[in-house]
Amino acid sequence: MNTLVDIRGLKKHFPIVGGVFRRPVGAVKAVDGVSLAIKRGQWFGLVGESGCGKTTLAKTVVRLTKPTSGHVYFDIPDAPKAQIEALESLGKNSGELTSLLKENDLATFSGARVRLFRRRAQLVHQDPFTSLDPRMKIKNIVAEPLIIHRVLSGQAQQTAVKELLGRVGLSAGQLERYPHQFSGGQRQRIAVARALATKPEFIAFDEPTSALDVSVQAQILNLLKDLKKEFGLTYLYITHELLIAESVCDYIAVMYLGKVVEMGRPEEVFHTPRHPYAQSLVAATPVPDPKRRVGRIVLPGEVPSPSNPPPGCAFHPRCSQATNECHESAPALERVGDDHYVACFHPL
Amino acid sequence: MTGWKFMVRQLARNPLSLAGIIIIFIFAIIAIFAPLIAPTPAGHGDPYLIPRDGYWATPQLPSEEHPFGTTEGQYDIFYGVIWGTRSAFRVGLVVIGIVVVIGIILGSLAGYLGGVIDEVIMRITDIFLAFPALILAMAIVTVMEPSLTSIMIALIVVSWPSYARLIRGDILQVREEDYIEASRGLGASNARVIIRHALPNAIYPTVIMASLDIGAVVLSAAALSFLGLGAPEGYADWGQLTSFARNWIVGPSADPLRYWFAVTIPGLFILFFVLGWNLLGDAFRDIFDPRLARR
């Protein structure tokens, strides 16, 4: 079964409370209806700017936050998914539906099911300087998942920890040190080692190299490549740097204000972007080549706030191709090529 | 953040903190070796009761037999202040110890879990904080039988709300850190996250406040004893000794400072004890201040 993570209609809204009685007066629509499928062994890139909801999406997929609505299926065969869809289209809230959801839909898991899931999926945070407990030695940091899930203990645990740290390029002599004694790149490696401890199948990375230098970034990316091959991992890789996404990812989704606007293979998305936003993103990326300074499309205006998105297509106020239609309704993702999808009424 | 070696080094560097450490150390020696420094007379009974040398009301000046003189009622001041050190440590450490534990439990539950639990606990602390501290303590001691234990209970009841609040605030701050989320992402239970991650990182302001407070607690206990609401008469307690000197602060008009020793000597002991803990608390604050940490 090919699809590992199947996200359908995922929404995550954060309520804004106001007034004396703390009533919800609005919502930050961080993720507003995202559907995508990550295949087993794929390096899936999620690209977008700040406020587009990519971090929230990743955190929701690994259940660090509970989705507001929508389904997340992790390693579920097609049959139950079809059943759930059928039951939902009937509209009634039946007991059968609820129990099916409880079994299969990650979004409704609770307690022990979530814990089991956590052994199979992990998240590596963006900032290596705050994602490790400053009071713990790194051997304890990496051993923690083994302790929590009671996988290994004693000598076996120690060996496993040494192996993991060795695999990410740190030596056994550094076991007794604290995070602040390491550089940013090394800390990120420790975070990766921690994520690998329970031998997960799926790792989500939230901009893991954005806080690092260029040379260190290259080392981390190569490490991730090796690990993926060795352990047969599936990656969800969030970044705002197109160059990285283009060079390592198998498949890309571009997000804007909580929705996916374009999805496809990197070569297609970056060389022939069909969505105006994707196009300006590609054009705005500085490339270390003085000859490639042509055709710059500078997007006017600012990214709108996700608590107050524009009506219809969220991009239309900044779009050069916008028409009335774009103001009225939001376009859905449509196929425009072999495995290439765009959410636009006037794709380029 | 910092290693033990670095902390000790910092402590040793600052002259005031060094003074604090030395003062507390001296008091600790006095407390430990009290039986040797001020031996209990044979057949006396409870060593915490100060031996009396008669029943006259007038304090006696310091002499060879009574190095610091005697109080009203002829209690030996020297014996009293030496054994009083033990009482002071007991009151200070027990009260603060229990208060910190209560504060940690309630504060971390309120801070980490939030919601209804947070509201309930905070309203309870509000109720306790609504009372003026010393008055509430006096009321509690009066209701119970006056003794050192009742003073300790009263002070515990009065002090725990501030610690619960303080720890709750620090936990709220630490809760938003990435490593807490990472721990939850690993599958850690709430208890594990609070005990192994949140508390060790949030505990520093509490440590500072606790060490400053030991002095304050001893001072409050002395105040309660001075008012007669504390230890039974004749108990070796600094506050008690000062209460015996209440009528003798000013002597006869010809020689007003005649009985200076009666109030000054126990007073000095209280002063230096509180000062030592205050300096130590300040030193902790300087060490744990993240901005001054490395350079």
Place this chain on the structure above:
Amino acid sequence: MEDLIRIKDLTVRFYTYEGVVHAIDDLDLDIRQGETLGIVGETGSGKSMTALAILRLIPYPGKIESGSIVFCDKDSSGELELLKLREDKMRAIRGNKISMVFQEPGAALNPVYTIGDQISEVYLLHRRQELGCRARDRVDSLLSDGNGLAAGLKRPFWRWQSRLYSKIAEEPRAVEPRLLNRTPLFRRLLWRLRDEASRLTVNMLKDVEIPDPVRVAAEYPHELSGGMKQRAVIAMALACSPELLIADEPTTSLDVTIQAQMLELFRRIKVDRGASVLFITHNLGVASEVCDRVAVMYAGRLCEVCTIEELFLHPLHPYTRALLDAVPMPGKELQTIPGALADALNPPPGCRFHPRCPSATPLCQQERPKLKLVGKDHMVACYLY
């Protein structure tokens, strides 16, 4: 092109608890008039410290050990040795002739003052005479145009104001305005200075392409987005038309599309104002968009200085080559640089890069290579040349 800043033998050291860190080690660098010079480097390369050294803002426990930074001021006569200048003269230069834009736009703005107030502050500090001039001209026009009873009554007051402002314009050390400025209530009589400063502020905000500048000038920093805040900070920096604008990674914390707008703004600044820009970045792509010349630094030392085209066409220094290879480009294998960044406390002897250099020779370990000219305007510090 003439030189605007000449840095020679600059050495900056940090005396930390763990040891001495050589943040900058014998640096020689020139910034020419009207050019945008980029300094490219990674963490610990000393690029930010160079900027702070020019403005003499090195934080404790750092110290400028030796060297000279000569500033060739266009207005005043000739050359100023910045490192030997008295502090009050240095203050007259900061924000005025040389100004700086930092990485975090939020951090450079005071959250309790409005944007307009903060930019006006620059004018009030450095351009008092000009403000006085404008204020006087405005009062004079009131005097000459004013008709009717109200005007007639206010005339004497206006005449006094005109005299006051001319004093500010011409004799900055005059007693009356200075005294007024110090007295709490009477200071309000100088309100026209603030007023003129606000007008200049609004103009400046328009210049940096902030939409609706009057409204933005009355807003607080937290009400603006990151890109707008950075523009406001740039407005503050450009307020007094400095000769050198130092920008320390100004676009690193911004989104890609906002960064594109910022880079467009920087290019325009260069063209419109003719100021020199010292642009510090770790991103070679950004450098190629904005800079004319580039200096590559590693571990506190200069590796290579050349024009931007030369850097990409003929990179000479092994570190420069390695940096270019490490940038992820589609279809290309990611080349990593073996080893780790030079330890700040215990840097390698000789050439700092030799432990990681594919072409290292025994000589590289012993002695530090000097910066040599190897072509038209292309300097390298490497024994390969």
